[in-house]
Amino acid sequence: MPSHLNSRQTLRRQLRQARRDLSVDEQQTAAENLLTCFQQHFLGVDHSPKTPINNVALYLANDGEISPHLLCEHFWQKGINTYLPVIQNKQLAFALYSEETIWQENIYGIKEPMTKEYLPKEALDIVLLPLVGFDTEGGRLGMGGGFYDRTFEGKKTTEAPLLIGLAHDCQQVKSLPVEGWDVPLQAFITPTQVIKA
Structure with missing residues (x-):
């Protein structure tokens, strides 16, 4: 196996363990702070979107991922449609x-x-993606299945939807080994920061 692929696997194991090691209380606090961070950077003072948002895709947290459940509840309260990925x-x-x-x-x-009814991906305004690791250049290390990369292959950064990775701070690395098939993200949100790539 090429060394760069081996290093991705090693990094994936380390970062997955780091997020799994967070306690239930730490996960809840992270979810609360994630919502606050999103509101401060993407919403106006009245908590309505600075730019129109109608359709947002997110995910159900798994394997220690930071949970977007409070974000989802906020979107529901604002009448914003939420979507989940289906393989x-x-x-x-x-x-x-x-x-x-x-x-x-x-x-x-x-x-x-x-369901058998799906929204075209181009109709989404924002996709909030789970991840294992990320860097400040837009690099995202996923679980290794490549589903998001295949789905958004060829998408220009100026085209909808806006791809935003959600993560714990412990998942940030200085630089990720990037592959040609990796789709870069436009931003990342953690409980303490928003990074625009």
């Missing part, structure tokens, strides 16, 4: 997420909405 043919489709969502489990045991 389809090695890519992701985006299904509406509401309190009435009916669930199924995907091949990784993660819950997905059970």
